[in-house]
Amino acid sequence: xxxxxxxxxxxxxxxxxxxxxxxxxxxxxxxxxxxxxxxxxxxxxxxxxxxxxxxxxxxxxxxxxxxxxxxxxxxx
Amino acid sequence: xxxxxxxxxxxxxxxxxxxxxxxxxxxxxxxxxxxxxxxxxxxxxxxxxxxxxxxxxxxxxxxxxxxxxxxxxxxxxxxxxxxxxxxxxxxxxxxxxxxxxxxxxxxxxxxxxxxxxxxxxxxxxxxxxxxxxxxxxxxxxxxxxxxxxxxxxxxxxxxxxxxxxxxxxxxxxxxxxxxxxxxxxxxxxxxxxxxxxxxxxxxxxxxxxxxxxxxxxxxxxxxxxxxxxxxxxxxxxxxxxxxxxxxxxxxxxxxxxxxxxxxxxxxxxxxxxxxxxxxxxxxxxxxxxxxxxxxxxxxxxxxxxxxxxxxxxxxxxxxxxxxxxxxxxxxxxxxxxxxxxxxxxxxxxxxxxxxxxxxxxxxxxxxxxxxxxxxxxxxxxxxxxxxxxxxxxxxxxxxxxxxxxxxxxxxxxxxxxxxxx
Numbered sequence: 001x002x003x004x005x006x007x008x009x010x011x012x013x014x015x016x017x018x019x020x021x022x023x024x025x026x027x028x029x030x031x032x033x034x035x036x037x038x039x040x041x042x043x044x045x046x047x048x049x050x051x052x053x054x055x056x057x058x059x060x061x062x063x064x065x066x067x068x069x070x071x072x073x074x075x076x
Numbered sequence: 077x078x079x080x081x082x083x084x085x086x087x088x089x090x091x092x093x094x095x096x097x098x099x100x101x102x103x104x105x106x107x108x109x110x111x112x113x114x115x116x117x118x119x120x121x122x123x124x125x126x127x128x129x130x131x132x133x134x135x136x137x138x139x140x141x142x143x144x145x146x147x148x149x150x151x152x153x154x155x156x157x158x159x160x161x162x163x164x165x166x167x168x169x170x171x172x173x174x175x176x177x178x179x180x181x182x183x184x185x186x187x188x189x190x191x192x193x194x195x196x197x198x199x200x201x202x203x204x205x206x207x208x209x210x211x212x213x214x215x216x217x218x219x220x221x222x223x224x225x226x227x228x229x230x231x232x233x234x235x236x237x238x239x240x241x242x243x244x245x246x247x248x249x250x251x252x253x254x255x256x257x258x259x260x261x262x263x264x265x266x267x268x269x270x271x272x273x274x275x276x277x278x279x280x281x282x283x284x285x286x287x288x289x290x291x292x293x294x295x296x297x298x299x300x301x302x303x304x305x306x307x308x309x310x311x312x313x314x315x316x317x318x319x320x321x322x323x324x325x326x327x328x329x330x331x332x333x334x335x336x337x338x339x340x341x342x343x344x345x346x347x348x349x350x351x352x353x354x355x356x357x358x359x360x361x362x363x364x365x366x367x368x369x370x371x372x373x374x375x376x377x378x379x380x381x382x383x384x385x386x387x388x389x390x391x392x393x394x395x396x397x398x399x400x401x402x403x404x405x406x407x408x409x410x411x412x413x414x415x416x417x418x419x420x421x422x423x424x425x426x427x428x429x430x431x432x433x434x435x436x437x438x439x440x441x442x443x444x445x446x447x448x449x450x451x452x453x454x455x456x457x458x459x460x461x462x463x464x465x466x467x468x469x470x471x472x473x474x475x476x477x478x479x480x481x482x483x484x485x486x487x488x489x490x491x492x493x494x495x496x497x
Binding site for chain 2: 047
């Protein structure tokens with residue numbers, strides 16, 4: 001899995017969901033809360049960096065090696 | 077024949093016999109016609125073969141039942157056989173030896189046969205369908221560069237996710253060249269590592285026009301494609317084999333575009349809501365820590381508050397600024413103001429990070445100033461013996477009540493004899 005593999009984005013988002021759920025669930029100590037907050041910030045940054053990389057463009061290709069359309073044999 | 081006066085008179089049998097002799101020489105031939113009024117009786121299947129005219133026909137029921145694609149009423153067929161004349165009743169009937177579906181019926185039969193093969197191989201199984209990525213790096217698009225489907229996909233894709241990156245491979249979508257070109261296009265896209273999802277699409281058309289998407293080579297190429305494939309071929313009612321093999325089948329090019337990219341506004345809103353959740357969670361954890369400290373030592377809590385208030389105000393400010401930003405975001409459709417918002421978002425992140433650092437320091441201080449150090453300096457903590465809650469005020473004591481006195485190295489049980497104050 002490379003740095004910008006789509007799975008990376010999805011994992012970061014899923015981790016972020018979990019972190020926020022734990023943090024919002026209450027019952028975490030201050031030290032743990034700070035650790036979770038920082039971890040969440042890291043995931044958030046990863047998601048936003050991935051989004052910032054995207055840019056609108058279109059590349060048009062033809063199906064490579066496409067043979068010329070065969071001609072019907074003529075009458076002479 | 078007999079003569080009655082000047083008249084020559086023939087029997088019916090003479091007439092039908094003469095007809096039979098004339099019709100004897102009709103050779104076996106292929107006929108293209110629709111099958112109608114199909115019915116079985118005593119080992120034979122009877123039907124009429126019809127175009128503008130019609131002829132009765134029959135076929136051996138055993139042969140008919142073994143046909144790989146037996147015709148139904150209305151099927152267009154090619155039938156091979158001989159026209160026979162039944163002299164006794166002056167009836168003509170074509171005795172059919174071979175019968176095959178023709179036209180659209182033939183295409184449907186070919187599709188059904190291929191579908192059965194693909195199904196046996198498991199290529200249609202739900203279990204092998206892959207989930208589409210939430211955020212593909214690049215979207216592969218296999219369609220005609222001049223078709224309406226191309227415009228539909230691009231317009232909707234960019235409307236939903238303005239930064240969508242698309243690689244389009246231009247292919248003919250009907251005719252003999254279509255299937256091999258689509259196969260090459262899929263291979264071509266699979267070689268581009270950033271293509272995380274592929275759309276194969278064309279607009280509606282007659283079954284014959286859609287046959288490239290019912291071809292074995294296209295089906296196999298779709299199944300073998302490295303990236304998940306979304307198929308949107310024809311109209312709602314058209315289902316091609318390509319649709320069935322693909323990881324996701326949708327009914328229109330528009331739906332395909334919506335399936336492959338996330339809604340950019342929704343995603344940004346979700347990230348902001350999560351960021352707000354992080355900040356809220358941290359603020360609350362700090363509040364809880366402070367409340368716990370307050371319980372144990374009001375003086376220390378006050379000291380800590382001074383440190384914490386600054387951090388809290390920063391976090392609160394960040395939260396206040398985020399909430400209207402979220403509301404603005406929901407209202408706004410255009411993407412032009414991203415720059416401003418990014419700056420704000422970064423500012424919030426910086427504030428929140430600073431707050432985090434300060435809270436870490438506060439937590440360390442809480443440790444350093446914890447009751448153990450105080451006890452070591454000669455102070456004691458008086459707790460209610462039953463609840464173990466620290467007792468801060470003399471007014472909370474009653475004569476005869478039991479208390480626990482906590483000292484540096486241990487504790488003692490004691491009973492109050494008198495309360496003053």
